[in-house]
Amino acid sequence: MSFFHRMSRRTLVRAMIALPALSLARKLPDANATDTGLPQADPNEIVEVNGWILKRSDLA
């Protein structure tokens, strides 16, 4: 089931309204980082993005 189906439309719209406009312009790193010429990134690698402690696969 996709993200949109799991979350009710109303909740999603409300959550988006609560978004500070600035965060729309936040840095969105490449989840796969494959086009860098470097080897495929480890999906379990821990990354810090916009203050979130995530694993790379979360960024997909």
Next chain:
Amino acid sequence: MILDSYEAYRATGFRPKVCILGSGPAGTTIARKLGAAGIPVVVLEAGSREFSDESQDFYRGTTVGDFYFDLDITRLRYMGGSSNHWAGWCRVLDKQDFEPKSWAPDTGWPIRRADIEPYLPEVHDILELPDFRPDMPISDDIRWVQLIKSPAVRFGEKYADELDRSKNIAVVLNTYATELAGDGKRVTSARLWSNGQDAGTFSADYFIVCTGGLENSRLLLWSNQRSNGGVVPNAAALGRYWMEHPTFEGGNAILANYSEFEVDAVNEAFFSPTMAAMERLQIMNFGIRLIETPYAGVKRLIADLACTAPDAAEWAAYQLSQNLRCAAQLYVAWEQAPLASNQIELSKTDVDHAGVPRIELHWKKSELERRTLVEGLKLFGTTLIERDLGRVRLMDWIANGEAYPTNEETAGHHHMGGTRMGTDVTRSVVDANCKVHGMDNLYVGGSSVFCTSGQANPTTTITALACRLGDHLSKVVAV
């Protein structure tokens, strides 16, 4: 008995062997132990039975360095001391808090946790605590620990009747010990101020200073200055290595199963690092406290996550749809590295009504502590990922390396160090029995003797150390 003035006390003809200064958790506990051992003891308490602005005024002082609370707000000066408004959070320092840490100078105690453990049953009775459950590791790095929210015993109220009935204990209110006099071997007398005027001097065989984690240093610094070093002959560390528990909101967490951490009666859970993690990351101890985020806050958090990691936000939104309790604010309180430069000094310009210089507190958080905050939160975040338990977001000021905010909790009102315990007389003030180095009859009670602060609130350990000192003195004085 409890008397309202030094004059009234003098009329009783009571002859104590031991004089305790201060009736907070430390002073009251030691007095009860000595009284129970049949040793006559007087407790001189600067304040009265109730709060008063006049008494609080003696606690005013200044702070230099990082933002800190006003010194007459962060403690209470009347019978029972700061137990009159403590929050009641209880936990004994961890075993690892007593151990030296090669990456943090001046850590390590001359005693081990095992030295105070025999007193914990008594502490549980005094503080009205249920048993602690053992720490539970949730990974090699993070322990799920317990802090108990106790009934917050007000020592003045709880023990007033017992103290009043006691034949061996006299509590004398409105009697401020302004200075001790000593000859470099013994304290010979205490100068008193009672009900607004000088009340002469007072002698006893033994003196125990239990005036609180700021005032112990102030009284000893002033006494030593007046006696030309006759009260604390080895004074290099006196007033130094002062510590607090800096406390800030560090971030948020979205949790897969909030109730997995059987949160306590007030819906909060606590996490601390293992010794191995502290050593690997070269950080101090910390406690991350989970406080449930209200529904509206959860939605904002998920929306924020959606901007960065849509997949993770999808997962989080699912958690929200399954369980409204799925996010927490993370409050972090951490151990301060003991630094000689964090110290209590006597003001050169400002004195109280009795002419005693007020405190000038020099307090700054260090780089090591900033690392503890940042690495601690990251460690917690990594553990939640590895255990598939959730995701953590750091506050912007932490993620962006900005200055500490000044509109937050700031610290725990936990005043530790200043008369720390140790074997090296240049780096400590009291020995393992809380006796001032070089003095035969002067002891210190309270968290000013702490060598390190750990992450736990101090009063459980203060009370355990007070029971231990009470037992020790019962034997020493009986000889």
